[in-house]
Structures are given as structure tokens and as C-alpha cells.
Amino acid sequence: MANKKVIRILAENKLKITPQRTAILEVILNLNNHPSAEDITQYLRLNYPHIPIGTVYKNLDLFVKKGIITPVRTSNESMRYDPVKEKHHHLYAPDSDILEDFFDDDLIKLLNDYFNRKKIPDFKIDDIKLQIIGRHDTK
């Protein structure tokens, strides 16, 4: 059931391979939806009716610590999880709560160049997070 990619990722990170864990990671990788813990649990329950949300949270925390996924906050309450490793930004539509990756190398380069030139006094930059807020066309 568990695909090889998932097994490999878990092994590389020295995480024990359990059915729950592989299922959770598969959902995040395949859904590609920036799901919340609640979303993941709902989805898993289609095949696995009794998985507790506590187990989902514990695994998400581990995945975040290992760098397998990244937590993303929106203006909404719940934390969303992003499995993508390459540097990117996000589109967020508050009305629909849809959160999407926004890949744009030109933009990344633009910001890198900008902040390489313009230093901020007494502040060391680790990352730049850009959220493009808006809405999807309705027709």
C-alpha cells in the first residue's frame, strides 16, 4: 500500500515505518492541497475510520522537525502543511480558504537581489515569506 517514495523519506529520516505514519505522509504528498490536520484526518478516515487526530498531530510535528514538511499559517486559524521543498511563495484566497503554491523564480531572484543590496540594520534575514492575498475568478 505504502509507496516507495514515502518509505524512502521515512527511512532517510530514521522514522519508524508504521501504517499510520505512511498513510499520513502519503496524504500530504498526494493531496497537494496544503491540508490542515483536520483535512488529513478526514481524508484518512475514508480508508481508516478510527485514526485519532492526536496521532496525526504527533506525526506532523515530527515531519516538521525533520524538515519533511513546512507549516504555513494563513489568516485562518488552523495550521496548513506544505510538502514542497523548493523555495516558493503562496497564493491565498481568504474567501475560499484555498492556499496554493506560487513558483516564480524571477520573483525569488528579484527579492534576493533586493535584500542583498539593501541590508536591514541589526537584522539577519533567514527567509522571506510572501503571501499573495486575493480571490479566484468566479466565472
Place this chain on the structure above:
Amino acid sequence: MANKKVIRILAENKLKITPQRTAILEVILNLNNHPSAEDITQYLRLNYPHIPIGTVYKNLDLFVKKGIITPVRTSNESMRYDPVKEKHHHLYAPDSDILEDFFDDDLIKLLNDYFNRKKIPDFKIDDIKLQIIGRHDTK
């Protein structure tokens, strides 16, 4: 006690002028710290020992609805509140949980120009939120 600016803002927004409300708004305007509801309550209790945090939240919600303040989320759990009206971005230091305004008209222009040129298919941009993540120099 309540200063004229606060009174004016409340009147302009047709909010009734109560001691609690003016005190809350004064704290946000004067602290300039992007305080959380908890921060505001702690601070108010120096002079006003029994103010309930529920009252703080109710007023914050109203201020947000009226556009007097803007809620800002960081990677941390609690919501922070920003009274600044001019367009700006933020510096955030996760280690210290310090959130600061970052005013930079060149950056705003750079992003505006960029997104005026480069449209995103099926997406109407309402706002661009940029958080510069990093840490303050320790020496």
C-alpha cells in the same frame, strides 16, 4: 485620561466612548509593539486590575471591523494587532517573537510593478503580505 486622538478615532467610527475602549485603543497606539490580546490585557492591568480579556477581544474585533487596526499572524499562535495604516511589510524574529513594521517604499513599488506586469491566471490580487523572517543581532 483618554487622549484626543483616541476620542476622535472612536467618534469617527461611531463607537461609543467608554473608559475600557479608550484604554485598549490607547495601549495599541502607544505600545507600538504589535501586541497580542494577552499583552494588551497585561499592560492594562497595571492601571486597571480587573479588565477581562473578553472585553479586550470584543473591542479588538470591533476595531478590526472598522479598519482601525489590522490583525497580523506570525508562526506563533496568537494574533497580533497593528495600528499602522500606511502600506508596509513586517520583520519577524521567531526566536524572540518580536514583530516589527518594515516601511520601504522602494520594495512596495518593486512588488507593485512586478505584479502589474506579471498577471496570475484566474487570480485577482487584493494585497501582498511579505514577512521578513530572521533574528536581531545579539551583540
Place this chain on the structure above:
DNA sequence: ATTGCTGCAAACTCTTTGCAAGTTC
């Protein structure tokens, strides 16, 4: 055999809500 994981429930943090009594306009 050791170490780590699951399942369950309780607890915790942040925020919202309901409502009676009081205040503002």
C-alpha cells in the same frame, strides 16, 4: 530487547459567545 509509536482521553491555549446589569448617547 530496546526504542519508538499508537490510541485514547484529558488538558491547555487562544478566542468566541451568551446574557444580565450597567453605561452611553
Place this chain on the structure above:
DNA sequence: GAACTTGCAAAGAGTTTGCAGCAAT
């Protein structure tokens, strides 16, 4: 006096934690 606000407590959402029993290495 009509409409709104406060204070208080209870409840709600999202998340974390503790621990006994079980599974993976």
C-alpha cells in the same frame, strides 16, 4: 429609553500531552 458595552463565565476550536499497551527495529 434605545442601543450598545461591560463583566463574567461557559463553551468552542485547534493543538499538545501523558501514559499504558503495542509494534518496529
